[in-house]
Amino acid sequence: MEIKRKKTKQINLGRLKIGGSSPISVQSMTKSKISNTAAIKGEIKDLINCGCEVIRIAVPDGDAVLCLGKLMDQGLFTDVPVIADIHFDYRLALDCIEAGVDGIRINPGNIGGAERTAKVVEAAKKNAVAIRIGINSGSIDKKILKKNKGILRDSMIESAMENIRIMENLGFYNFKISAKASSVLDTISVYRAISKKTDYPLHLGVTEAGPMFRGSIKSSVGLGVLLAEGIGDTIRVSLTERSVEEVRAGYLILSSLxxxxxxxxxxxxxxxxxxxVDLPEMVREVEAMTxxxxxxxxxxxxxxxxxxxxxxKDADLGIAFGKDKAALFLNGSVIKRVEKNRVIDEFRKELKKLVKD
Ligand code: SF4
Incomplete structure (x- = not known):
């Protein structure tokens, strides 16, 4: 089975394209305090090394804007676009745009009304900055919630559509939308509805998904259903874990599909x-060597x-244990039969050759 992706509009986030026929990108958000220079730099480097394609950073105050500016001056985001995550204070969004970020994430429900949103959009337009409209089940505009009798799903959809109209009325089109709920079923239902109503690229995520195991499963189910239906242009797996684990989980979800x-x-x-044999231990060893x-x-x-x-046989390199020995397969053929206690060493040697080749 092949997944037929919905063809969305393509937007530019720095040099990265999101939507259209561009690959579904994997993103994460840093967890270190931006004022802790060593920690944040280390985290950004780790994220880039593990293939993170978009890095989002929380910018809660003016000091954070200065720190972010310094990180950009040091060239940390030469290879990967950076998004400033802004809540409550639209001036922080303006300052981050001024500082040269590639994108900003705003939650229109808490940024302070249409006029302030318009100021941010105007600045984004001038500076070719992308915007993510980040609807979140925990912070829906109260008026919209009341109008929809408190029904979260309908309120999230209405909020997304209203914000799309605001952007379009301001002549701004370089944006993507997220509408994350902490409930997997709400997330699926909301994104399905939004995807039917609009062609703007969608950033998928199950919000506050939880710790590593639980959060990965929730995200895999929620994102997996949507992705299998062709919905989604960029993803973030939210985990109460190191950010690199979010990236690994993101790629595993995409590669499994x-x-x-x-x-x-x-x-x-x-x-x-x-x-x-102690197979779990051997698998751990194989995982470590990769x-x-x-x-x-x-x-x-x-x-x-x-x-x-x-x-x-179906793998590039494989081990199949037999009664007394283990068979080592390379590209579909048995290349060796070795004692069980030697097979991991032999596997390691073959893996090294394979990677070098
Ligand atoms: S491959 Fe063999 S050992 Fe592994 S689960 Fe299947 S039957 Fe059991």
Whole structure:
């Protein structure tokens, strides 16, 4: 099955294109305090190294604008666009645009009304800055909520559509929309409705999804359903975790749907009563040795002859354990049969050759 993506309008976020036929981009938001220079610089570098394509930074006050300006002056965002995340104070948005950010995220529900939004839009237009209209279930405009009798889904959709009209009336089109709810079902329902009503690119996310395990599952379900329907142009997986984990989760969601190829994929069996080796430990070792490998490789570590040879054959490099020995597969053929306790070392050697080649 191939996913047919909805063709949205394409917008420019710095040099990155979002929407249209551009690949679905993966983004994250920094968690370090922007005033802690060493921490924020380290986090930005880690994000770039793990393939983050858009970095968003919270800008809660004037000092944060100055810090962000310094980071930009130091060339940290030469290769990746930066978005300033603004709430409550439209002047911060103006200052960030002045400082040279590629995009700003505003939540029109709390930025202070149409007039202030118009000022921000005007500045964005002049400076070729992209805007994300960030609707969030936790901060919907109260008037819209009241009008929709408190129904969150309908209020979020109306809020998104109203803000699209505001942007268009101001002659501004370089924007994308997000409408994140913490409920997976609301998120799916809201994005589906917005996608039917507009062609502007959509930034997908389940908001406040939770810690690593729970949040990854919620995001995979919510984003997975939408992406499989062709909806979504850029994604952020919100996790109460290090930001690089959000990026990894984002790529895993996209690659599991065949929407992006990114680095190593590991196929491993869940183990069962037939397993005669410590497979979880071996998979951990394989996972550790793939750290930092950017090549698109499929690796398989399989516990026995039931499904092992089939999966290992299908991988670029695979192990299938047999009764006494383990078979090592390279590009579909067995290249060695080795003692079980030596197979990880042999696997490592072959992986090195494969990556070098
Ligand atoms: S491959 Fe073999 S060991 Fe692994 S789960 Fe399947 S039957 Fe069990």
């Amino acid at each position: 065949g929407l992006r190829a990114m680095g190593v994929d590991i196929i491993s069996c869940p183990t069962c009563g037939r397993t005669r 750290e930092g490998i950017k090549d698109d490789l499929k690796l398989a570590v399989m516990g026995c002859i039931v499904n092992g040879p089939g999966e290992a």
